[in-house]
Amino acid sequence: DQQVKQNSPSLSVQEGRISILNCDYTNSMFDYFLWYKKYPAEGPTFLISISSIKDKNEDGRFTVFLNKSAKHLSLHIVPSQPGDSAVYFCAASGKGSGNTGKLIFGQGTTLQVKP
């Protein structure tokens, strides 16, 4: 049972445009959400996060939006740059039984930003 889902395996955008990566979750006990970025031959690195008490968190070109009623979050990258080309993982954590202290990851979305 995939509790965190990224239904788009890949996304291609033009440099300078907006990239929108989506993530859905099923467990209502999740209360913290994160995005990780992964380049080839490297481990994932933390990008941005959001607590369930907020609906938006912004850090430079990166903004994460959370819609709790829809159990949906999205990552917006504006403007997109070729160096943003990577695999992006959505992750969630919660205080409910079985979820405390560990992250559950989605399948990942490969973003390609074309010059």
Place this chain on the structure above:
Amino acid sequence: DADVTQTPRNRITKTGKRIMLECSQTKGHDRMYWYRQDPGLGLRLIYYSFDVKDINKGEISDGYSVSRQAQAKFSLSLESAIPNQTALYFCATSDRKTGGDYGYTFGSGTRLTVV
């Protein structure tokens, strides 16, 4: 030196062989994790440890075992490797004092091929 070091980086082994993947960290974190990455499945949790005396199974622990030899070392063993254990394996750490769930630090990964 990397904060989280995984050895080996690449390994090819035969079906039925025992193999150990090692992880060491210099971040002083108390929590350590093993994940595997497969195409289309994302990162799935194999085992995690919140301190030296604490070991917990993750989503996909069958066929694996772990040992937390010290706060800084967490090894993953495949007692009898099988081809569907071919994957990219990541070790990660986090710090309980800063929330535990958040801001994992990942190693660079071990690419394991079982033939």
